[in-house]
Amino acid sequence: MDPILGRWRTSGTVVDRHGNLESEIAGTDSYTSLAGGQWIAHDVDVTIGGHRTLAHELIGGAHPDGGWRMYAFDEASEPGLMRLSSHDDDLLLLEGNGIRSWFHFRAGTRHMTTRWERFDGDTWRTWMSMRFDRIG
Helix, strand or coil: CHHHCEEEEEEEEEECCCCCEEEEEEEEEEEEECCCCCEEEEEEEEEECCEEEEEEEEEEEECCCCCEEEEEECCCCCCEEEEEEEEECCEEEEEECCEEEEEECCCCCCEEEEEEEEECCCCEEEEEEEEEEECC
């Protein structure tokens, strides 16, 4: 998980079910190893289509299906729970609640991309694509 640690400039797009641009994403994401190195804190501060989104996530602890648990805290009344798993040295998969995201590190440690997909009952559809450029 070391490649994701650090501060990132975040950019991207949100598309509708037909692939048409709905909104743009801009802001920062920070991943910090917590004391003991068993957990990672992820702080999100982005604007999506003019709406500011703040979230805090905790990644760590074994997930029963393999990988790690990821707890997401945002404006919802209950935290979300997803699973993060490693599929290669440069690929992580985050999944749960009918969504999934592929994190790619193919460009090295200074850049990563994600593709977010939703399951519509028949197929997985891309709804968000993001780019992260390391700033710290």
